[in-house]
Amino acid sequence: MSDVSKLAPQEVFRYFKEISDVPRSSSHNEKISAYLVNFAKEHELEYYQDESGNVIIWKDGTPGYENSDMVMIQGHMDIVAEKTEDSTHDFQNDPLELIVDGDTLTANKTTLGADDGAAIAMGLALLDSTDIPHPPLEFIATVDEEIGMLGAYALDGSKIRSRKVINIDSEEEGIITVGCAGAVDIFTSFPADKKLVNGVKYKYVVDGLLAGHSGLDIHQERANAGQIVARLFLDAREKAELNIVSINGGRATNVILGKVEGEVIVATSDVKAFEESIAASTEIIKAEYRTSDPGITVSIEAVGEASEEAVDTVCQDNFFKFLVACPTGVEHYSVELKGLVETSHSIGVVKLEDGRLITKSMSRSSVNSRNRLLARKIGILAEALGAEVEHGSSYGAWEFNNKSDLLDVCIAAYKEQYGEEPVVSAMHAGIECGIWAEKVGKVDAVSIGPDMTGVHSVNEELSIPSTERTWQYLKLILSHCK
16 A cells, blocks of 8 residues: 555544655744644644744543543654655655555655654644544644754743643653653864875765664664774874865764765875775774674775865864764663663764864763763863864753553553553653653653654654554543543
């Protein structure tokens, strides 16, 4: 079946298809925000839209639930805009091209946007319904969650009426999330003084990495393309004179860096040594990641003799030293929740821009003090190598809480539908539940969602059967909220 709107449950996938036709990449939420407002108007529902583009839509409870506590159904409207090198997709204007592959939904050479289109589609299906028992609903769709939860922070807390929250931004069915990591964006900027160099220019590309979500996939021991480039060139610098002309990779801090490319000039007399060093280091790196990231490719292509400005040796070497020495991956595992990543760091962007060598990264932790410490360590290292350091968007951890009335309802509904106990845990990714508590005081919150893989990458997939089961589960939860 190629018609996504006819997938089961039709009431959900109809809206998933509609919002997939509306461009909604981070920082460009105007069209999807307007779509949601039009939806509210067409359905004669009370709504609120703020200057940032956040949208709240309210719906009365169904008969028998009129006086029940209001429940928030919450997700974010923006998506991470990743695409393959050969894709011509324009995220600001083109609809996503959805592909049904058996029980899986994906997109053609782009991110799918199930993160967090699943929440928006289910929320709209509830608001549109006439036969689903539910308490009064408050549907909140935020903008720019993927770039620091900016929408949630901008939303006026006085507009929020509910204190029970069902966030639909988790990516694994069967897990009820009741806590999440906080995060901070870290920006480093190294001097990139230029000098005239002569030699052979090469184009270089590090590609084929699995990449993925810097929170959900960080424990997979995947490689980082920025660190690979730095390692290759530092190794080669022991045998050859080289200076980079350009380096570019990545778009977002919350994505593991999967590709870096650029140009480098190598002294003519050192060409052989350079090529041999790159080949030898590549084999070592590929062997190290043969299981966790088996598709790594490194290519260098000689362009010809060149005489032009390139980055000074000391500047580039300090930049590469930082990339190699900077802690990436898992820093700590939780002692309280076995198997849960507590603290981590991932580099998402490296580039040469406006005369500076730049990195953009994200540290995460469910312990706020450890997150601050990790960010401080990275800053100390960068500054010691001559960089300027700034911190960007940040948000605190949502403290793990496995005892609440709403959680009890969710557990009971899960056992009723699935015949077994759910897993109650926290996640090493950011969701907005903690921000609602900051804005309105104590909230009773959970996060659920259908199975997804490859989130924040062009390999993003959504399980169709899991979406149907999660939809039935959500409706069952609401029927118990009387």
